[in-house]
Every structure is written in structure tokens, then in C-alpha cells.
Amino acid sequence: MPIVRRLGLIAAALLVCVAGAAVAAVGVRDAYFWDRPLPGAELREAQLERPIGVAVGGKTYDVVPGEALRLDRVATERALWNAGRSTFLGRIRQLVDPTPPPLLVDPVLVPRPEAEDVAARLSSALPRPRRAQIVARAGFRIIPSQPGDAVDATQLAASLAKASLTGARTLTASLTHVEPELTTAAAEEAVASAEQLIDEPVRLTFKDEEVGVLQPARLARLLRFRPDGDRFRISFHPQRIAKAVEPMLTPWRARAVNARFVADGRRVRIRPSRPGLAVDGPWAADSVAAAAAATDHTASLRLKQVRADLTTGEAERLGIREQISTFTTDMGTSSANRIHNVQLMANYIDGTVIRPGDTFSFNDRVGPRTVERGFREGQMIIGSLLVPSIGGGVCQTATTLFNNAFELGLPIVERHNHSFYISHYPMGRDATVSWGGPDFVFRNDLKT
Numbered sequence: 001m002p003i004v005r006r007l008g009l010i011a012a013a014l015l016v017c018v019a020g021a022a023v024a025a026v027g028v029r030d031a032y033f034w035d036r037p038l039p040g041a042e043l044r045e046a047q048l049e050r051p052i053g054v055a056v057g058g059k060t061y062d063v064v065p066g067e068a069l070r071l072d073r074v075a076t077e078r079a080l081w082n083a084g085r086s087t088f089l090g091r092i093r094q095l096v097d098p099t100p101p102p103l104l105v106d107p108v109l110v111p112r113p114e115a116e117d118v119a120a121r122l123s124s125a126l127p128r129p130r131r132a133q134i135v136a137r138a139g140f141r142i143i144p145s146q147p148g149d150a151v152d153a154t155q156l157a158a159s160l161a162k163a164s165l166t167g168a169r170t171l172t173a174s175l176t177h178v179e180p181e182l183t184t185a186a187a188e189e190a191v192a193s194a195e196q197l198i199d200e201p202v203r204l205t206f207k208d209e210e211v212g213v214l215q216p217a218r219l220a221r222l223l224r225f226r227p228d229g230d231r232f233r234i235s236f237h238p239q240r241i242a243k244a245v246e247p248m249l250t251p252w253r254a255r256a257v258n259a260r261f262v263a264d265g266r267r268v269r270i271r272p273s274r275p276g277l278a279v280d281g282p283w284a285a286d287s288v289a290a291a292a293a294a295t296d297h298t299a300s301l302r303l304k305q306v307r308a309d310l311t312t313g314e315a316e317r318l319g320i321r322e323q324i325s326t327f328t329t330d331m332g333t334s335s336a337n338r339i340h341n342v343q344l345m346a347n348y349i350d351g352t353v354i355r356p357g358d359t360f361s362f363n364d365r366v367g368p369r370t371v372e373r374g375f376r377e378g379q380m381i382i383g384s385l386l387v388p389s390i391g392g393g394v395c396q397t398a399t400t401l402f403n404n405a406f407e408l409g410l411p412i413v414e415r416h417n418h419s420f421y422i423s424h425y426p427m428g429r430d431a432t433v434s435w436g437g438p439d440f441v442f443r444n445d446l447k448t
Contacts, residue, residue, distance in 0.1 A: 038091065040100035041083040046071065046107050046164045053170040054160075056122045056151060060170070063122070065160040068115035075108035106165055111157040119153035122173060126150060131182035134225040134232065138217075140191045144184040152176040181230050190225055190232035197234065198223070202291045204245060206301045212248035219292065236288050238281030245301055246279055253277050256308040259315035260351060266323045270315050273308035280304040310353065318353065319448035327403040329396060329425060337376035341393040344374050349401070354444045359413055362398050362433050362440040369394060369435055395432050398440045402431035405442040413441040 033039070048066035083103040084094045094100045129148035135141040155174035163171050198219040204212045214222070222240045225232040246253065256276030261268050280302045291299035331339065348366045369375045395418065402415055406429065415431050416438040431440045 033095065035081075037080045038084040038094040038100070038103065039097075040094055041080055041103040041105060043076070043080055044104050044106050044165055046109060046161075047167065048109075048164055050164070052160060052163050052168065054122060054156070055170065055172045056175075057126050057149075059125060061122055063118060063160065065109075065164040068112055068118045068157050068160055069109045069164070070112050072108040072110045075110075076105075079108055080105045109157075109161040109164070111153070115157045116153050119151040119156050122156070123150040126175070129178045129180035131180040131227070132184045132187035134187050134191060136194075136220050136223050136225070139220060140194060142184065142187045142191060145180045145182060145187070147180065148178045149175045150178045182227055182232065183230075186231050187225075190234060194220070194223055194225075194234050197289075197292050200292075200297050202288055203298045204248060204288075204301055205298060206249060206252065211301070212245065214244065214288065218244065219288075222288075236285040238285040241284045241288060242279040242281035245284060249279060249301060249303065252303060253279070256306045258308045258310040258351070259312045261315065261320050263323055268320055268322055270312060272312040273310060273315070275308060276306040277303045278306045318355070320353075321448075325404045325408040327400055327407060329400045329403070331396070334393070338393040338396075340376050341369075342397055345394060345397040349397070356444055356447055359441055359443045362401065362431075363435060364439075366394070366397075367435075394434075395430070398431040398433040399425055399429070402440055402442075403429055411443045411445055413443055414439050415441075 046065075048069060048071075049064060051062040051064050053060045054063045083105045084100075085091050094103070126149040127146075130146040132145040133143040135143065152174045155176075159171045159174070162168070198216045201216060202214045202219065203210055204214065219236075222236050222244060224235055224237045224240075226235065227233075254274075254277045257274040259273040260271040262271050283302045283304075284299070287299040287301065291297050331342070334342075345366050352360070352365060354360050367373065402412070403426070405412060416433075417428065418430050418432045432438055433440050
């Protein structure tokens with residue numbers, strides 16, 4: 001064999017060996033990086049804790065991106081692994097090159113559930129959507145709906161993610177147009193339905209006897225329009241209906257009577273409670289609604305039993321069995337107005353039950369002393385002077401009650417003396433009160 005040909009075959013064999021060794025080396029390196037990011041792949045840092053100024057509606061608010069974003073570690077590791085692997089040649093280049101080009105990978109940032117709260121906080125100064133309203137008075141009046149603006153939570157999260165990666169210090173929030181749930185069109189549709197519902201009077205009956213009529217204008221004032229998703233639900237207001245038909249059922253209605261404690265000497269007996277009869281508002285509302293939608297337009301009314309605020313059983317369980325304190329103060333030379341005021345205050349206080357542990361406030365119980373509440377002009381003490389005042393005589397009532405509580409040994413929470421001595425009260429055992437000023441308060445520390 002010629003020498004030249006032999007040398008060529010040897011060179012070719014050497015090249016094949018070198019190439020094979022190189023391929024084997026790349027294969028080993030590829031296997032090593034099979035579950036690792038390729039050489040040169042680097043993760044860009046996200047600055048999630050540095051505040052970014054977010055401009056909204058002409059104002060700028062500091063927002064920490066970490067409030068709205070979090071790092072998705074699984075997705076980020078997958079993105080880092082995928083870097084440089086999109087093509088075969090690109091992957092081989094990263095494996096073969098001793099100084100491969102850098103592959104900068106952005107971390108995968110995803111919105112937190114709190115992103116909606118951040119967007120809502122930034123939207124607080126923006127015009128809010130206003131839903132349509134219907135006012136039922138003299139006919140129906142519609143207050144139109146108005147759209148509003150809000151920060152788009154999805155776009156805000158994307159902008160914060162970009163800013164945290166690029167180092168931007170500020171961004172402008174994207175706004176979205178927000179339509180109210182209840183639109184003007186929904187209100188117009190409801191009004192049209194309501195007008196059709198009340199186009200005829202509704203006759204009212206009780207025990208098969210006609211007791212009155214509700215005309216369309218009155219029915220309109222008794223309607224209510226309640227939001228129900230994107231529409232209005234039309235119904236009659238139970239309390240308003242009950243109030244409207246009460247006069248028609250006066251002969252059958254009765255007020256509930258509370259149980260009362262009646263002193264019989266030193267013993268106390270209970271005068272039993274009595275339930276009342278009142279208009280059944282929900283029944284009346286449903287009945288009128290059904291009648292308005294029917295052809296005969298006749299609604300039946302019903303009364304319901306109303307329990308007393310203090311029933312006989314509740315009064316018995318209070319354990320009040322005997323008179324435990326009594327005290328008398330002298331009215332002296334009092335005017336007719338002063339005597340009237342004292343009797344009026346006694347009526348306000350009479351029947352008050354102070355449960356164990358409760359406190360009694362004279363001002364809270366008697367209330368303001370005004371002409372509208374039946375009080376007349378008397379006299380009050382200001383410093384060293386007696387001056388005309390509505391409700392004169394109030395301190396005599398408070399003083400008498402104070403001495404009751406004092407002699408019984410009840411804890412006195414608040415009590416004030418007059419500014420000078422009054423002869424028809426025991427020395428030092430008086431109590432001055434004034435609406436908006438001094439009060440007389442004691443606590444019941446007894447077991448009953």
C-alpha cells in the first residue's frame with residue numbers, strides 16, 4: 001500500500017477518534033445537566049420589598065410589590081431549566097462553549113389573593129359606580145346610575161412585576177370602567193312593572209267584612225324596590241302596610257299590657273300581663289301584593305298576637321315579693337306647676353324594673369324636661385339663685401329616690417348636693433339633677 005494512502009487512513013482514523021471523544025464528552029456533560037439549568041443560565045433578581053410609586057387619579061401611592069405578588073418557585077425553576085433548550089444547536093452551544101453566553105431568566109411572579117385588596121385600596125379615591133335608585137313618593141322617581149372607575153387588579157399585578165424586575169421607581173395604574181350592578185334600564189323596567197301592579201285600587205277585608213280601600217297613589221308609597229342581583233325585586237313593605245291599615249282594624253286591635261308589681265301594704269302582688277293584637281304586617285303585604293296582581297283586587301287582613309314586654313312568668317321569676325324601702329319628702333309650699341312636674345316624673349319612673357347588677361340613671365329614665373313632654377315651668381337653683389325653669393321640682397323626685405336607695409344600702413354611683421341647704425330635706429341627703437348635667441345613679445347589688 002502506498003505510504004501516502006496509509007498516512008491518510010491514519011489521519012482519518014485519528015479524526016474519527018477525536019470526534020468520537022468530543023461527542024462522548026458532550027454526551028456526558030448533557031447527562032450531567034439533564035436535570036439542571038444549562039451553563040450560563042442565571043435568574044434575574046426581583047425587588048419585591050422595595051416600594052414603587054403608583055400613580056392613580058392624580059395622586060401617587062407607595063406600594064410594596066410583595067403585597068400583591070409572590071414568587072412561583074416551581075414555574076421559576078422550570079423557566080430556568082428551559083433557558084437555552086429551545087433548539088438543539090442552542091443547547092449544544094451552551095454545553096460545549098467553555099464561556100457560554102449568559103441566559104438571563106425572569107422569575108415567575110404571580111398575583112397573591114391580596115392583589116384585589118391592594119387594587120381596591122388604590123381605587124378608594126376614584127369615582128365609584130352609583131347604582132340606580134327608585135324613590136316611591138308622589139309617583140316613582142328614578143335616580144340614574146353612574147359608572148365609575150377602578151384600578152385593574154390584573155394589570156396592576158403585571159405592572160408591579162415588570163417594575164420589580166426592571167428597577168422602575170414609578171408606574172401608572174391601568175384603570176377599568178366599572179358599570180353599576182343596578183342600571184337605569186333595570187330601574188325603568190321595575191317602575192314599569194310597579195305601575196302595572198298598582199293600576200287599580202285594592203279592597204281590604206277582615207273576617208269577610210270590607211274595612212277599607214288602598215288607592216293606587218297610596219299603594220305606590222307602600223311599595224319597596226330591593227336590589228336582587230342586576231334587577232329590582234318589587235314588594236310591599238310589611239311595616240308600612242301595617243301602619244296604613246291599622247286605623248281600619250281599630251275595633252279589633254288591642255295593646256299588650258305588661259305585668260306590674262302592685263304594693264299591697266308591705267307585700268307585693270303581680271298584676272298579670274295580657275297579650276295584644278296587632279296587624280300581621282308580612283301577611284298583609286303578601287295579601288295586598290297577591291290582590292294587586294289578581295283580577296278581583298281584594299286582600300284579606302289578619303291580626304297576630306303580640307306578647308307583652310314583661311310577661312307574668314318573667315315577672316314571677318324576678319323574685320320581687322315585698323316592699324324593701326320607702327321614703328317621704330315634704331312638698332312644702334309648692335306651686336301647681338311644681339306639683340304637676342313631680343307627679344309627671346313619678347309616672348315616668350313608676351314600674352321601672354332594675355334587675356340584679358343593673359344601674360338606674362335618673363336622667364336616662366326620666367328623659368329631657370321639655371314642654372313637648374308635658375313639663376311646666378317651675379324653679380331651679382343656679383349657684384345661689386332660684387330662677388324660672390321648665391321642669392322645676394325634678395330635684396325633689398331625685399332626692400326622694402336617693403334616700404330610698406341610701407337607706408336600703410344600695411351602691412350610689414353618682415350623686416350631687418345642691419349648692420345650698422334646703423330645709424325640707426334631711427341635712428346632706430339631697431340630690432340635684434339636671435338634663436345634660438348632674439345625674440343621680442345607683443346600682444342594684446341585690447340578688448333580686
